[in-house]
Amino acid sequence: MKGADRFRPMARGCYLVGLALMAAACAPEAPDGGAANTESAEWKSPLNPDELKRVLRLSPVPAVPVDPTNHVSGNPEAAELGRHLFHSRALSKGGRIACATCHDPRDSFVDGKKLAVGVMQLERHSPTLWNVAHQRWFFWDGRADSLWSQALVPIEDPLEHAFTRAGVAHAIYADDGMRGMYESVFGDMPPLTDTERFPKVARPVPKEDRAHQLAAAHARRAAKQKGGAPESHHTHLYGTGFYHPHQRAWDGMTPEDQDSITRTFVNAGKAIAAFQERMVSGRAPFDVFVEGLREHDAGKTAALDESALRGLRLFAGKGQCIVCHHGPLLTDYEFHDTQVPSDDSLVWRSGEEGDLPVDAAPPADLGRVHGIERLRASEFGVGSTWSDDPTGPQSVKVDYLPRHLHEGSPEFKTPTLRNVALTAPYMHNGAFDTLEEVVEFYSTRADARRFGGQSEKILQPLNLSPTEASDLVAFLESLTDDSLDLSLVRAPR
Ligand code: HEC
Ligand code: HEC
Known part of the structure; x- marks a missing residue:
């Protein structure tokens, strides 16, 4: 040039x-x-030097890093136990929900639903787990700072698995295969046959925990219906503050036994994390194209057709997508307020197994504002005693979290765009069904929700022509490769 x-x-x-x-x-x-x-x-590069510099940074996806806070990161035996745990419905109330229910390995680790449904319906959309071990913060609001501590949340969430850590220990103990793998990786399990010492259902339930609030609301309703009958199993402590039955069982254990249950629970999370390290995407047409740029091989750059190539130029140029979607996963691993329209019809609904009906609309989703609060309050942070590297470099990242976030600008994590064509619907609340709709939103900014907070100034309407919009979609589709060997991730027989 x-x-x-x-x-x-x-x-x-x-x-x-x-x-x-x-x-x-x-x-x-x-x-x-x-x-x-x-x-x-x-050789004639299809990109100008400026574009080339930006685009080379988007590929290839590097090898999965070892997580120093998880001593079984990269351990194949732990990953195998994790595969069993990930697919096990025994880790849920009523035995119906597994991680795989919402993150199906045969379906790009998603459920295809706008909003996830566990024991009850959630207020957020299930993200994909492709390349998840590369993330720094987990959940749409970043409320977990490690892959292993993330896994512990859905298990005890009353809307998801609605289970308890004591239940997890018992479920592993009761399954000869899982128990054998557990003990070979982590050592002996506690003497769980003694159910006096180790109740089958027990966990600490923080007051601000959703389980506590839902159960308390349920108790209020039950009390009202029964004219405040004090003998209702939920209401006997009403008036002095609701005492969650899981908490009561937990309080009946010695601190040493509580610790050994929590240790088992944390180890289960670490094994699940080791398993999720396998969820890596392969060489997409876009990666072949970038190889072609590096090797000056026109045969390889032909992996993107004219439309996808124009889409890439838009993505890295006028569209400014690359400002937030950069690096090999096409995410900055950070949080932004893109003003995705909210779905006002959303209510907390009771799922099939639900026994805690709450029919009010949930409060507005404040995204990262709450995410940071909950991360700081978490008992399982990378700086906690449950971490295998509590003072290492990872613990420092929490110190740099912003102290004051604007409540009027709810921020959500920039999702990876690897395999994005396979993971509809889109956004934290499943607001859009197709990539065309997502691109339309960036193009017009129609229905952009405004709370009066500052929005990201960069997100101005792009006013794309119909060809430009379909070019952008063609580029997003070139990020697809799901050639992962399914036998590595599918349900154990
Ligand atoms: C009921 C459906 C459901 C179940 C069951 C479920 N998840 Fe999720 N998962 C979600 C939703 C929804 C989110 C996003 C929630 C949020 O941001 O508040 C999520 C987020 C995640 C994330 C964060 C991804 C990221 O990029 O931040 C990981 C990892 C994950 N889940 C793994 C698991 C594991 C492991 C299990 C089982 C222990 C599990 N999930 C069970 C629905 C589910
Ligand atoms: C200011 C940062 C920013 C910019 C610029 C940006 N995005 Fe995003 N993108 C995000 C965030 C944050 C989300 C998630 C928003 C949510 O869930 O509320 C997202 C979501 C998406 C999704 C949905 C992915 C999924 O799995 O749900 C796609 C597709 C997408 N962006 C493509 C683009 C394209 C194409 C452009 C350029 C036209 C672009 N983005 C520009 C931050 C950005």
Whole structure:
């Protein structure tokens, strides 16, 4: 390109105008002088140097890093136990829900639903787990700081598995296969046959815990219906503060036994994390294209057709998508307020197994504002005694979290765009059914929800033409590769 510039002052001007205009205004002006003829015999990059610099950083997906806070990270035996736990419905109330219910390995680790449904319906959409071991913060609101501590949340969440840590220990103990693997990786289990010491259902239930609030609301309702009958099993402590039955069972245990149950629970989370390290995407057409850029191989750059290539230029140029969706996972691993429209019809509904009906609309989702509060309050942070590297570099990242976030600008994690064509619907609340709708939203910003907070200034309507919009979608589709060996992740027989 530089050679051609020397003969075409016009092209140099294009660099100054910027790469977006460059693509539109300069590309059609193919040089036809002698210099260009010599050049066409050589390698000719489909991208200008500026674009090239940005695009090279998007590929390939690197190897999964070892997590120093999890001593079984990278351990195949632990991963195998994790595979059993991930698919086990025994770790849920009523035996109906597994991690795989919402993160189905045969379906790109998603459930295809707008909002996830466990024991009850959640207020958020299930994200994919492709390449999840590369993330720094977990959940849409970042309320977990490690992959292993993330896994502990859905198990005790009354809307998801609605289970308890004591129940997890008993479920592993009762299954010869899982118990054998557990003991070979982590050592002996506590003497769980003694159910006096180790009740089957027990866990600490923090007052701000959703389980506590839901159960308390249920107790209030039951009390009202029965005219406040004190003998209702939920209401006997009403008035002095609700005492959750899981908490009561937990309080009946010695601190040492509580610790050994929590240790088993944490180990289960670490095994599940080791398993999730396997969920890596392969070489997508886009990666082949980038190899072609590096190797000057036109055969490989042909992996993107004209439309996807124009889409890539938009993505890295005028569309500014790359500002937030960068790096090999096409995410900055951070949080933004993109003002995704909210779904006002959303109510907390009782699922099939639900026994804690709450029919009020949930409060507005404040995203990361609550995420940071909950992360700081978590008993399982990377700096806690349950971490295998509590003072290591990872623990420091929590110290740099922002102290004050604007409540009017709810931020959610930038999702990875690897395999995004396979993981509809989209956004933290499943607001959009198709990639076309997502692109339309960035193009028009129609229905952008405003609470009066500052929005991300970068998100101005792009006013894309229909061709530009479909080019962008074609590029997003070029990020698809799900060639992962299913036998590594499917349910054990
Ligand atoms: C009822 C459906 C459901 C079940 C069951 C479930 N999840 Fe999820 N998962 C979700 C939803 C919804 C989110 C996002 C929740 C949020 O941000 O508040 C999520 C988030 C995650 C994340 C964070 C991904 C990221 O990029 O931040 C991981 C990892 C994960 N789940 C793994 C698991 C594991 C492991 C289990 C089993 C122990 C599990 N999930 C059980 C629905 C489910
Ligand atoms: C200011 C940062 C930012 C910019 C710029 C940005 N995004 Fe996003 N993107 C996000 C965040 C944050 C989300 C999740 C929002 C939510 O769930 O509420 C998201 C979600 C998405 C999703 C849905 C993925 C999923 O799995 O749910 C797609 C697709 C997407 N963006 C593509 C794009 C494209 C294409 C552009 C450029 C036109 C773009 N983004 C520009 C931050 C950004």
